[in-house]
Amino acid sequence: MFSHLILGLRTAGLPTSITEHLALMAAMQAGVADYSVEDFYYLARATLVKDERHLDKFDRVFAHCFKGLEPPAGVKVEDLPVEWLKQMAEKLMTPDEIAKLESLGGFDAIMERLKQLLAEQKERHEGGSKWIGTAGTSPFGAHGYNPEGVRIGQDKSRNRTAVKVWDRRDFRDLDDTVELGTRGMKVALRRLRRFARQGAATELDLPDTIKSTANNAGSLDIKMVPERHNTVKVLLFLDVGGSMDDYVKLTEELFSAARSEFKHLEYYYFHNFPYERVWKNNRRRHEETIPTWQVLRTYGPDYKLIIVGDAAMSPYEVTMPGGSVEHWNEEAGSVWLERLSGHYRRSAWLNPTPKKSWGQVRSITMVNDLMEGRMFPLTVNGIDDMTRELSR
Amino acid sequence: MAGFKSTEKYIASRDLEVAVNAAVTLQRPLLVKGEPGTGKTVLAHEVAGALGMNLIEWHVKSTTKAQQGLYEYDAVSRLRDGQLGDERVHDIANYIVPGKLWEAFEADKPVLVLIDEVDKADIEFPNDLLLELDKMQFFVYETRKTIAARHRPVVIITSNNEKELPDAFLRRCFFHYIRFPDRETMEKIVQAHYPDIRKDLAREAMNVFFQIREVPGLKKKPATSELLDWLKLLMVEDLPVEALRSNEKQVVIPPLHGALLKNEQDVHLFERLAFLARRGS
Numbered sequence: 001m002f003s004h005l006i007l008g009l010r011t012a013g014l015p016t017s018i019t020e021h022l023a024l025m026a027a028m029q030a031g032v033a034d035y036s037v038e039d040f041y042y043l044a045r046a047t048l049v050k051d052e053r054h055l056d057k058f059d060r061v062f063a064h065c066f067k068g069l070e071p072p073a074g075v076k077v078e079d080l081p082v083e084w085l086k087q088m089a090e091k092l093m094t095p096d097e098i099a100k101l102e103s104l105g106g107f108d109a110i111m112e113r114l115k116q117l118l119a120e121q122k123e124r125h126e127g128g129s130k131w132i133g134t135a136g137t138s139p140f141g142a143h144g145y146n147p148e149g150v151r152i153g154q155d156k157s158r159n160r161t162a163v164k165v166w167d168r169r170d171f172r173d174l175d176d177t178v179e180l181g182t183r184g185m186k187v188a189l190r191r192l193r194r195f196a197r198q199g200a201a202t203e204l205d206l207p208d209t210i211k212s213t214a215n216n217a218g219s220l221d222i223k224m225v226p227e228r229h230n231t232v233k234v235l236l237f238l239d240v241g242g243s244m245d246d247y248v249k250l251t252e253e254l255f256s257a258a259r260s261e262f263k264h265l266e267y268y269y270f271h272n273f274p275y276e277r278v279w280k281n282n283r284r285r286h287e288e289t290i291p292t293w294q295v296l297r298t299y300g301p302d303y304k305l306i307i308v309g310d311a312a313m314s315p316y317e318v319t320m321p322g323g324s325v326e327h328w329n330e331e332a333g334s335v336w337l338e339r340l341s342g343h344y345r346r347s348a349w350l351n352p353t354p355k356k357s358w359g360q361v362r363s364i365t366m367v368n369d370l371m372e373g374r375m376f377p378l379t380v381n382g383i384d385d386m387t388r389e390l391s392r
Numbered sequence: 393m394a395g396f397k398s399t400e401k402y403i404a405s406r407d408l409e410v411a412v413n414a415a416v417t418l419q420r421p422l423l424v425k426g427e428p429g430t431g432k433t434v435l436a437h438e439v440a441g442a443l444g445m446n447l448i449e450w451h452v453k454s455t456t457k458a459q460q461g462l463y464e465y466d467a468v469s470r471l472r473d474g475q476l477g478d479e480r481v482h483d484i485a486n487y488i489v490p491g492k493l494w495e496a497f498e499a500d501k502p503v504l505v506l507i508d509e510v511d512k513a514d515i516e517f518p519n520d521l522l523l524e525l526d527k528m529q530f531f532v533y534e535t536r537k538t539i540a541a542r543h544r545p546v547v548i549i550t551s552n553n554e555k556e557l558p559d560a561f562l563r564r565c566f567f568h569y570i571r572f573p574d575r576e577t578m579e580k581i582v583q584a585h586y587p588d589i590r591k592d593l594a595r596e597a598m599n600v601f602f603q604i605r606e607v608p609g610l611k612k613k614p615a616t617s618e619l620l621d622w623l624k625l626l627m628v629e630d631l632p633v634e635a636l637r638s639n640e641k642q643v644v645i646p647p648l649h650g651a652l653l654k655n656e657q658d659v660h661l662f663e664r665l666a667f668l669a670r671r672g673s
Contacts, residue, residue, distance in 0.1 A: 019563045023418060032414045039410050046411035050562035052425060052553075052569040220471055 005044065008061040014054050023047050037066075053380075232391075233264040235299050235344070237278065239309030240269045247352035247378065251308045264303070268295060272313045273333040274340060275324055292336060296343050304390045305340060305347035311367040311375070312353065318366050337370050346390045347371070352378040402431070402438040403573075403580045411568040412439055421525055421547035423510075423562070426570030429615030432550040435570075436506035439548065445504045448545075450492040456513045458520030461491040462530050462539075484534050493524060497541040504546045511554040518561035526564055573616065575602065585620055589627060596636040597623055600646050604653075610661065614652040622651035 002024065009016045024047040033039035041062060049058045208223035215221075238248045252267070268278040268290070277289040316323035318333045341347045349367060351358070355377040358364045368375040374389055376382035396412040398404045404412075412435075415422035424432045440447035450461055466487045473481040480486045490498070496505045510518060524530045525547060529540035549565065551557065573581060575598065582594055601622070605613050614622075625648045626636075635647050645662050646652065653659050 015559060017563055023420065023566075027414045027418055030417045032417050033410060038406065042407035042410035043414050045407065046414055046422075046566045046568055050423070050557075050559075050565065050567045055569060219475065220468070 002044075005062065005065045006048070008065050009048060009058065012057045012061050014049065014057055014061075016048050020048050232262050233299070233303045234262050234266070235295075235303040235305045236265065236267045237274055237305065237307040237309075237340075238267060238269050239307075240271060244310055244352070247310070248308065250352075251350065251378070266299065266303075270309075271326055272309070273317050273324070273337075274307065275327075275329045275333060275336055276331065292340075296339070301343055301345050303344055305344040306350060306386070306390075307340075307347070308350045308352070308378070310353050311349065311351055311364045312361050313363045315362050315366060318363055318370075334366075334370055337367070341371060347374065348386045348389055349375040350378050350382065350386065351375055355382075396439050396442045399438055399442060401584055402434060403577060403584055404435075404438075405571075405573075405577065408435075408568055408570065411566055415548075415566040416443065416546050418566075419544045419546070421507075421549055421565045423549045423551060423557070423565040423567045424570060425551050425553055425567070427572055427613070427615050428552060429617035430570045430572060431616055432570060433506070433508055436504060436508075436548040436550075439546070440504040443504065443546070445502055445546065446499065447504050447506060448492050448496050448499075449506045449508060451508045452510055452513045452517070454512050454514075456517065458513075458517050458524075459491075461493045461507075461521070462524065463491050463494055463532060464489045465534055488532060488534055493530070494539055496545045497528065497539055499542065499545070502543040502545055504548065507547065507549045509552055510549050511551040511557065515555055515558075519558050522560055522564065572605075578616070578619070581616060582620070582623060586623060586627065589623065590633075592633045593626060593631075593636075594623070596633050597626060600636050601652070604646070607661070607665070610653075610658050611655045612653075612658065614654075618652050618654070622646075622648060625651050 003021075006016055006021050024044060027033070027043055027047060028040075033043040044062065045055070045058060049055055205223045209221065212221040212223055213219070236251075238244075238251060240248055268280060270278050274292060276292050278292055278295060279289045281288055313325075314323070317325065318337075321330060321332050322328050323333065349371045351364065353364075358368065358375070364375070374386075376386040376389075396404070396409055396416065398409070411422060416439075424435060426432055436449075437447060439445075465484075466489055470481055470484075470487045493505065496503050527540075528544050529538055531538050578598065578601075579594070582589065582598070586594075597619075601614065601619050604610070629648065631647055645659075645666055649659065649662070653662065
């Protein structure tokens with residue numbers, strides 16, 4: 001039962017397991033979600049989803065799997081097929097009555113009477129498997145759970161609220177594969193911190209305590225070790241100019257917010273591709289450049305290098321000497337990138353453009369190859385993967 | 393089955409009710425997440441009240457270890473007693489200090505355990521509690537005794553999302569994300585807390601409150617608990633409604649904003665907005 005929901009969730013990338021499936025079954029058996037679709041939705045959500053990032057995906061998969069449950073938005077009696085109404089008329093009214101009505105006003109009169117009947121029944125009829133009433137199992141009427149149910153003009157439906165709940169997709173901005181927003185920033189920060197925090201806080205130095213207690217002839221002498229300090233050093237290379245400016249601002253904010261977590265955080269800017277010169281001050285970029293060699297000499301291999309850029313450019317800028325759009329570069333960009341990623345033990349490239357489109361731009365593929373696949377999208381997920389990669 | 397429903401004081405949405413009832417029925421922990429101030433901790437109090445259970449609270453800090461919830465072996469006292477020649481020293485059981493979970497397991501009738509802000513602790517903390525929460529039992533190494541729960545307690549765990557919780561831990565829980573209430577629910581919540589608040593005051597305050605939440609760039613958006621605090625202040629001060637009223641053109645810093653804005657950058661932002669609005673008009 002419901003295995004297609006579980007499979008659908010797994011296909012959508014939710015880490016749903018058999019344990020959760022069984023829990024859902026057990027809860028259903030215990031009657032937690034009696035016979036209400038809405039409750040079932042809530043129950044399934046509480047059981048199968050364990051992180052608000054996945055809520056949106058869950059809503060989508062749920063909507064897809066239980067598409068049949070959706071009552072179509074307000075079918076009016078008037079819109080119902082004539083043949084069906086005719087059949088209905090035969091079931092609901094005695095032949096005598098039909099004959100009488102026919103003599104009075106023909107087919108239209110019958111239909112009128114039927115509408116009345118339908119309207120009346122809507123009020124009174126509850127349960128049962130007959131024609132229209134509510135809460136029944138018949139294919140027509142409201143509040144029923146027949147998958148092919150047609151709802152007859154009713155303004156409020158118990159089911160619809162539920163459908164709306166998952167169709168509203170309230171949790172969209174909690175999905176972590178979308179680009180960084182304000183909330184995304186916060187989560188991303190935590191990820192960065194996690195990668196920055198190494199070792200625990202103040203601790204009792206047990207071996208030393210035992211040793212000095214023994215030296216003290218058995219009277220207790222507690223030794224503490226000082227708090228371990230953060231050792232993560234980050235070197236940030238940021239692409240500036242043109243379309244990248246917004247992203248650069250975002251990245252800068254992100255990293256400076258996490259700054260207290262790093263021992264060192266150094267920024268350098270470049271345009272399109274890091275060549276032999278980078279700069280620290282954007283306004284004076286033409287006067288005050290710093291040779292990349294100097295950066296390599298100043299910051300040792302223990303720095304973690306993060307390059308932020310969209311890597312979208314002409315392939316010549318990567319492969320050819322003199323390919324730069326701004327100046328004559330003696331050595332090709334790829335040489336410089338290999339030099340950088342060779343010097344720093346851990347390096348990664350953050351790309352703010354959506355990952356989907358990377359394959360379409362030749363230079364992105366080239367840069368990704370140069371980085372040996374360590375290019376990550378600027379999303380919470382991407383930053384997560386990056387920190388994992390960098391702290392391995 | 394004793395169900396959990398919205399109470400007079402606590403307005404629970406239907407999805408929360410279902411999640412709580414599922415957790416209670418299947419006797420599995422319920423993990424509750426949500427923006428700070430949306431009533432995660434209060435939920436445990438309310439559920440305990442609704443089910444008529446005693447509440448045992450375990451507030452987790454960054455230094456909390458999973459072991460502390462089970463028991464602690466007070467080696468320092470024992471060492472001291474040993475040096476002073478106390479008789480108690482011969483029985484190690486004298487130095488086992490039961491923790492919150494032990495207390496819950498030993499209780500005569502089912503209790504509700506609240507593990508508050510589980511994400512504050514070390515990243516391994518939830519992993520260390522896997523078996524204990526699953527089987528509701530643990531082994532005391534020092535005395536070679538197994539402590540098993542007489543009645544499986546209801547466990548509610550809250551998290552502020554500061555750390556990712558391990559998958560194995562999540563698999564054993566039900567999960568609920570408390571969303572920020574919409575205006576309608578918020579009105580109900582206010583009504584539940586302050587039934588005798590002036591209607592116009594509540595309405596204006598709510599306007600201001602939702603306006604503030606809309607302001608882009610706030611570091612900490614005020615949440616339910618802030619609104620309730622603020623309303624209380626407003627009621628105590630008995631401010632006229634006009635003081636709250638602001639129109640589209642004019643942004644004013646709300647009176648007693650200290651209850652809503654908890655961050656000097658946010659207050660600055662507001663002052664700037666008010667200044668710009670004055671200059672613009």
